[in-house]
Each structure stands twice: as structure tokens, then as C-alpha cells.
Amino acid sequence: MSDRQQGSVLNLVVAHRLEARPLIESLGLASAGRVGAAGFETYSNEAGIRLIVSGMGKAAAATATRALAELPNADHPTDRHVWLNIGIAGHRSLPVGSSMLANKLVDAQTGQVHFPTLLLPGPASGCLVTVNEAETEYPLEAAYDMEAAGFFAAARSAGPLELVQVYKLISDNPQHPTERVDRALIARLFADKRTEIIDFCTALRCLGDDYNLPRRPSPAIDKLLQSLRMSVSQQHQLRRLGQRLQALGQSSYLLALADRPPASAQLLLRSMERFLIEAGNRGPTGNSEY
């Protein structure tokens, strides 16, 4: 199993190729072809990081996010993915070069509000307003972008809210208007925050692992699923019985079963249930005095 990708999949949604380039270099991503009807460019690495270039605007961000969500995770099909929208934004007062996490997302067009959950160490957080056209007046004490609300609405339907985050680099403000944002500035913004971005991606993946790893079926369960014919209901039962055995420290019994499976799924489930009753009564120490 050593060739399997172990950690949770991290999906990065980026609006522009100029924003994607520094991430592709920093994270060692390679082209993974085009996906979706719109033909979004994707990149990935063997560690389980995937990046999609959505194009500008919240509709494009939502469509690209959904396209990325549909890509299979062959190694761990039951995993929930970790999502990060990363890119540049304007801000009324934050200096160019600073970074922020979104703690409140406002869709300026619809008025819809989202609250990304703050769980991880990272830069300071603030309100982010998604607008349809580049904001030059900065009317609120907030950051402004054109994708995050579309991204968040799409990504939150793909898994736990806590695994969906938005990270922005401030590229413009009233003193440094959008016209002065160019290729060189974007490259510098990402380069300056390279360590912070990588650390945040790592922390976010760890959070994903906290969610996914306890839910992954053991290799023994995978083997049993392949070796016996089972109904969907029996497969669910087997997965839960496997989790219970593992939680009670009885993995060796599970491995023994996988090596020599009973003749039928029914027999398998019955013997696991019987073993669990005895194991539960013995307790985790195996003491059967009680």
C-alpha cells in the first residue's frame, strides 16, 4: 500500500494563471490536463494536491470547483476533500503585500453571507466581499475579490464546512489602485508569502486528515469487500464492524479474517458481530474478569 497517496486531497481553486504559476512552482505541480465542459486547466502532484485555474468571476469559480469535485480520488474514494481558494484581492486599509483569511464572505450581488470556520493558525482574518467587477472605491472595511463567494458556495456542498477556506493576498488599495497590479507584483506577493501559504496548506490538509483518516476502511476491509459478494447494506455493515474492531484494538482479528474469509458475507458479518460482543465485554485490555 506504500504507493498510495496517504494524506487528504487538497484542492486549490485559483482564478488566474498568473496566480497559479507561483503555486505550481512552490508545490511541484505538473499539468494534469483539462476538465469540465469549459476545459479548465488543472495541475497536480503525487502528494495529493490539485489546482484548477477557474478564470475570473464567481460563476467561473463555482463551475471550476464543481468540476474539480467530480474528479475521482482513486486511492481513497470515501474521503472528503480539503478546499482552498487562493488569490489576490483589494482592501480598503490593509497594505499591499499583506495576507488574510476570510472569516465572513459576502456576495455583493445576492447579499448571501457565508462564514468560513476559523480553526487554523494563519494570517489575520477579515471580511471579504465578492463583487462582479473590480472594486475601485473600497466602500467597506473589507477585502474585495471576484471569486470567493462562488467558490465557497460550490465547495461547501462537497464536504464539511471546516475544510473550505479562503486565503487572499492584498494587491491593491486606495493608495495603490488596481491599474498598478501587474505580473511582477503578483509574483512578488506570492513569493513573499510562500512559507505562510505552504504552512497553511499543510495545516489544512492535517485538518482534512483529522476528518478522513478515522473514516477510512482498513486494507483488510478493502480485501474482504473484494473477496465476497455483498449487498450495499452488507458493505455498510462490514465497514462499521471493521471500524468497531479497530477502535477496540482488534485489527489482528480483522487481518486474519481477510486472509481466510468465511464462505459468505452473512457468515462473515455474523462472526464479526459475535467477536465484537466478546471483545467489548473483555474491554480494551482483554481482561475478561468482568
Next chain:
Amino acid sequence: MFSAIYIEAEVKDHPRVGEILRRFPQLPHIECTRYGELFNRKAQNFRLQKAAPALILARKHGNLVLPTPAGYGFESGPGFYFSHMLNCLYDCRYCFLQGMYQSAHYVLFVNYEDFQEQLQQFMATQNKAVFYSGYDCDSLALEPVSGFCRFILPLFAQNPQAILEIRSKSTQVRQLLESSPLNNVVIAMSFTPEKDSARWEHRVPSIAKRIDALQKLQAAGWPVALRFEPVMFGPEGLQPYRELLQQLADALDLAALHSVSAGEFRMPSAFYKKLVKLYPDEALFARSTIVSDGMTTLATADSDAMAAFEALLLAHVAPSQYYRCA
């Protein structure tokens, strides 16, 4: 202590909110319309959030004081409960709140005056009513921030016919020790045996510290009570409970306890299913269970275990002090 503070628009100018926000200037202060838009969202994960919960400051509307379910509590008279807070600072693996709520964030309702008003109405119409605080939260754990007990105790001082139970695992009793004891306010502390506590009661003060707090309260004249909930038996059977009871007997005047109660691990099956989904790797939830009338309990090899525990308990306290939780 908190990852952020969310503030309902309706209470943003409340003096209590201002006080709390000034105490935590370094945290993000985020305005929301109603606490439910955060707290009741679907697809939240209680387990992940519990690593860094936020505080939500809100206003509680409607009925703030509710009748207790049948069989709840220590008196046969009218019983009511109220919750100035939702969720608990502690992280007890067996806690039903994990199954009841979508979110692990703490909600603090800052309109204490409305609680006071509704409690007064019940006190005026219900003779010898018992009011329980700590059903949806730990009553004392956030007291240094909330000051709720400090606010509400004078009401019970003025209404000695009404009884208040403050249920807690917290050692935040300084404010109580600085006040004159009230005969009608019972501090009820929950206990499980040492090993169980270390394994399942994360962030909860140690048993020694809790006993120390109770000892101080008892010495100061406050009525104190013991709650053994949930009673769970492991491979060592009753022995951990023998040790716990001895620890308590060494420190407290058991004959002077207001009451002692015990209840098995039990919760609505829908909550239990949610707990299993949150913690599929938890040994406690890998045990065999019994489902009856929509409630889930842990199966034990010895069906007389609870009776044996009660007999052990009644060797230390009088039958009149004891009641079994429904």
C-alpha cells in the same frame, strides 16, 4: 480560549457584549444577523470545530425557562430548566450535546434580564419549584467571562422557596466562595472514575481539583451534591467506583450532601448515531449497545451492574439522599 467572537446584530450595542469584546481585543469580532446562521448550519463537523470553538454572543427569544422532562432531577415538585449558554467548554466524549447540536461553538445569551424576568414569573406561580441550570452547558465553566451566576444568584437569595441546581464539572467557584451561601442553591458536581475521566473527559479539571472545590464549597456552607453520570462499567467492574467513592468520602461530609444521583450512559438514538459518525474510531462507541424506545444505552455483560453500583453507593449515603436519573 476562543477562535473568534461572533456578535448578533441585535446585541452588538449591549453593555455585556461590549465588556466581553473589550476583554478579547485580539480575537476577530464578526457580526452576524442571527446566531442560527452559524450555529445551525448543516455540514458542520462538531469534532473538527471542537479544536477551536468560537464564542457567539446572542439574544435568546421566546420561552427561556422550560419544564423538565418527566423524571428529571431530585424533587417530585415542578421542575424547570434554563440555559443561558449552549455547549460546553469541556470535551467529554460521551456528551449528548455532540449529538444534539450541529456546531461546537459556544453560544452565550446575554439578555440575562429576560431570564431573570421569566424565572420570577415561575417563582410567583409555582411553589417550591426547582430550577436546573447546566442542561445545555456547564453552568460554571465560563463564569469568569459570563458572570451569569453572579447575576442570577441574588434572585434566588430573594426567593428562598425556589431551588436552583447549578450543575458543573468546573472548579470556577471563587465567586461562590466570596458570596454568602444560599440554602436553596445546590452546586452539583459530576464525576466518573479517574481512568474514565482521563480517557473521556478532555479539558475537565482533575477529580482531585473538583473534590477540592466541592470541599471548599461545603465548608463554606453551600449545599453540594454528587452526580454520577454517565455510569459506565469497564473490565474492572465496580472497583474504579469504589476508589472514587472512597476519595469523595475522605474529603466530604457525605451525610450532609444535598443529594446524590446516578444514571447510566443513555441518549436518544439519533444523537448516538451522530456521535458514532463523528468518532468512528472511539472505543466507547465500538461497544455493543441496546436500543429501546428511541434511546441507546451501552450493553454490559452483567445486567445487575447498576444495581451493584447503587448498593455500593448506598453504603456511603442514605437512601433519602439518593435518586436514580430517569
